Amino acid sequence: MSQLILALDFGGTKFAAALTDNRDSWIGKELLPAPAPASAQADYAGMLAMARKLLAGRQAAAIGVSFGGPVDAARNTVILSHHVQGWEQVPLGAWLQRDLGAPAAIDNDANAGALGEYTYGAGQNCSSVFYITVSTGVGGGLVADGRVWHGADGMAGEIGHMQVDPAGPLCLCGKHGCVERLASGPYMAADARAQMTAGSALWELCAGDAAQITGQLVAAAANRGDEVAMRLIERSATALGRGIGNTANILNPQRFVVGGGVTKAGSRWWQVLQAAARATALPEITVDIAPAQLIDDAPLWGAVALARAAVTSN
Template sequence: MTRAALAIDLGGTELRAAVVEAMGRVAAFAATPTDALGGPQAVIAQMEALIGQVRAETPGASIVGLGIGAPGPLDPDAGVVVDAPTLQGWRDVPLAAILSERLGVQVKLENDANAAALGEWRFGAGQGTQSMVFITVSTGLGGGVIVDGHLLHGRRGLAGEIGHMTISERPERCACGGVGCWEAFASGTALAREAARLVASGDAPEMARLAGGRPVTGRHVAEAAQKGDVPALKLLDDEARWLGIGLTNLLHLYSPERLILGGGVGSLLPLMHETIKQTIRERAMSAFRDVPVVAAALGRNAGLVGAASLVLKGAA
């Protein structure tokens, strides 16, 4: 029998499940659109169905437990989803206890960004480090932080809200309600906002053509930039500078051995790496300047294998 864990990644749009072997290999995978309006009981039934599917594909697996990545805020010790803004009716749901009883295995819960950080740490681009920060840049900007061999939790498991550090006095409004947050300048939403401004001004014909009348997105910026479009390259250069400012802060605050960029915008790292490194060289104290900035290795599987690692290796 191969030792393995069940894993669930509870997203606002997609619910995903897997069987993950001890070395991080995904042995079986299933996904379905999340019944986001159906309430906890409907979604938990979806989870059970998906787990039935992946279990059926892996008869030779000896299951040690279930790890779940879910939207925060949640209480990892109690296994309770406190509030999931993208899922209707999810307030104070004791998800770990419910699934543990129904499935007869131990269940561990972690917020999704932390689960992805654990995945990259144990099986991906962070392997071999004692301290690393995983930064996911897509619609929002979040992450998870490992220092001295521990995933940081802090009070109520809320450490590592890296997208919401103030880095500027510009009154750019953030999705959190605050102003000046890193997320408000460096997320995919911010990149799209700047691209839309440029398109509206008439100075970005290639991006306007790619968008074809629909709202311009980070993907259009990336596509244009990859063709050498100058306005798109300038937008990515600004994006890289904002990323570099925030990453420098993370170096000073957590002193990681490695910074790991994931998410849709993070995947554009090759186009931004030089400006990011240049910004860090300009702004970081000398002892921090040579810390590598690398691409995440696991893509959208990071959260699943990280969740699995909660039971494969014990809680972090």
């Protein structure tokens, strides 16, 4: 436990690096907005500078990386970034080994978050955890017996694109009524813009400027009793709850851990979520849904777990 572990998180809008030698606190932590203009080289250089500043000449025993995009975890290679050019087939693990002299293990942010909550957060002492993050999108990851379940194409955990209502609105993926289309912040905001009426709480909160509406603002309007906002919040929680219940029927994980900005929508969102999940899962199946504990640090702590596993297995 006294080994120095470096954790790196390449997020969509911000980068984070942190250093630990234990299970619950950072020796140091650095944050950086995603570099602009965006390129893989700039991303890597920015992250490397943070890492070197944190290490201050010390040697990390291992490095863990959470990457906001598809990765080939077995090969510690990034497949691509949906936001930034140049990340196609980048052997990020090898780059870090070369530049920082330590073995590096990589996974995508949803899987890293799942592993973080499983190992150090709300999923501790569970044999299996299905983790879900609900913010600009809806992502998920499954950890069982200490290992991330990647699936045959490395695509497991995509609960955001489970279809829960074929009569629902069209998702960017081409299907109607995906969990993400109904539950995520930006989609709720878009629907609120289209449905709000002059003089409503939504209208007041955005001061008549629909472009200002966010998922957070929809939640605030719902808490003021705005009917459109309340309906959207309930629809979000119902969709995700059904997705959780269906996943419980298929996988029966010991616990679901749910985090992300939308989970701050308030107690009504959580109540509807729990009720919908319970109603969807078969009665014999335990439905245990816990809020995420590590919040924004879940991917970083998952990176720590990845790094520690790499040291153990090497």
